[in-house]
């Protein structure tokens with residue numbers, strides 16, 4: 304978004320004259336390939352699937368051990384792309400010398416209470432497949448550094464894969480890298496050891512890259528994979544039929560594929576048509592530039608990156624064949640910056656590739672989020688279209704958001720859909736109408752036929768499109784129908800799930816924090832975190848590398864109040880801890896004055912209980928409570944040489960924000 308970018312002031316919503324990022328070829332037909340599933344059995348008609356890692360269970364008795372390589376490979380993500388797409392990613396090398404690479408692979412399936420150990424080997428080539436901006440702190444130290452972060456994991460800090468614990472193929476490491484000192488002193492250059500205790504309940508996590516200065520690029524290039532933790536309680540729910548045995552993972556991402564018209568991009572990245580494209584020019588028409596600054600570099604980071612094509616489980620615009628019965632969908636928003644407001648509609652009669660937004664499909668029963676099962680199932684059945692209210696200055700009016708199932712980057716949803724009443728032969732579209740950026744929106748980032756912005760030339764049946772995510776094709780039943788009904792599942796889960804939220808301890812707010820937008824030394828918009836303490840330059844914002852201010856005693860419980868002084872909603876992700884949302888409130892963001900101006904609103908029903916990524920809306924603050932306990936591990940964990948404690952981070956999961964520089968250390972002592 305283009306904003307006023309005044310220090311400390313609430314942003315306003317000016318629209319620039321920028322053009323769309325509709326660089327993807329326009330011949331990508333929608334819903335011509337099946338959704339890739341897990342393992343070779345889940346391969347689609349073009350051979351795409353998400354590999355599943357196969358553990359060595361004898362090397363470390365009582366633990367699952369994996370060897371994971373990080374490397375470059377190619378996959379054809381849509382049959383009409385001119386070439387296969389260059390990707391970076393993880394490959395399972397536990398039992399083979401040639402790593403098995405596949406987009407979003409390898410998924411790791413772990414059991415609660417049984418540790419996972421990983422030796423990761425960095426085999427990346429020296430040049431990145433995306434444009435690297437070396438003015439971003441850390442990026443000057445090489446384009447092929449990686450750090451494996453288990454997102455959602457309750458792990459010792461030396462295995463957290465934080466930004467300053469990167470390692471490259473040559474033996475260079477980040478200044479806090481102690482991965483191997485305890486776990487594998489004999490590790491070779493280019494290797495790093497990780498230990499995950501899995502002292503957590505069942506949930507969908509993911510492991511992805513977190514290297515300082517290139518996290519956004521590495522994740523977009525493909526260095527990300529699911530981590531599925533199971534436990535006995537989940538098994539009981541499954542055995543009672545309350546969780547359908549037919550399970551569909553959906554990892555939602557937006558991408559742009561290079562169409563061959565940007566020679567400068569080719570020169571910088573060596574890309575061919577069909578490769579991934581990432582914005583690399585800071586366009587003054589699109590974003591504010593502060594005066595009297597250093598000249599804008601090329602390549603440059605951008606404030607936030609939205610793309611024009613939906614990729615699900617590594618396939619462009621897939622369809623899924625379903626039977627008229629219940630399915631469990633496990634959804635992860637793995638996008639850089641795009642939010643999704645998920646709704647399910649029957650397809651249009653004339654254009655079965657498009658949604659008829661007046662013909663709602665079956666309800667969603669949400670049973671889990673990124674922290675595992677909810678205290679109670681939540682029925683989302685109204686297919687609520689996105690809406691929000693803005694005042695005459697264009698500022699969001701707190702408390703006015705409306706949506707169905709909203710997923711910000713890194714948020715997850717575990718939902719049950721009952722297709723049993725959908726006629727055989729019918730088509731349904733998983734549909735999204737969340738604005739980008741959220742919640743103010745810029746039509747240039749919203750790709751669909753009929754967009755009033757004439758630079759968007761989407762036609763029915765083809766990309767670019769960011770509204771039609773997946774087409775469900777309902778076939779006929781094979782085998783017996785479900786033994787229990789959707790209503791029985793709902794009632795059964797309502798009885799089995801704990802029913803009440805874990806207690807929210809009403810103590811005093813311990814820390815007041817701020818989300819800020821100002822400009823860097825190149826005049827570019829920069830998103831940063833800070834406290835409510837005003838600094839010498841009049842801002843509240845600090846850089847990631849500034850000394851830690853969030854230093855917490857191990858085992859303590861704290862309430863954090865986070866004020867948003869910017870125009871965007873930020874999904875704030877906590878390493879180490881899960882939090883409970885106490886509520887959201889309005890404050891005077893323009894002055895600013897850090898005090899509630901109205902009573903707090905409670906969290907949404909599907910935010911009750913534990914969360915690990917929380918949305919902080921513009922002109923609002925959020926109160927969250929967390930207990931800062933550390934995991935038990937069978938070895939001594941040395942303190943970080945950078946901060947002297949157990950060093951984690953918390954940050955915005957809009958990846959361009961995180962990188963520049965909306966991230967701060969979280970140190971537990």
Ligand SMILES: [Cu+2]
Pocket residue numbers: 830871872873874955956957960961965
């Ligand atoms: Cu952000």
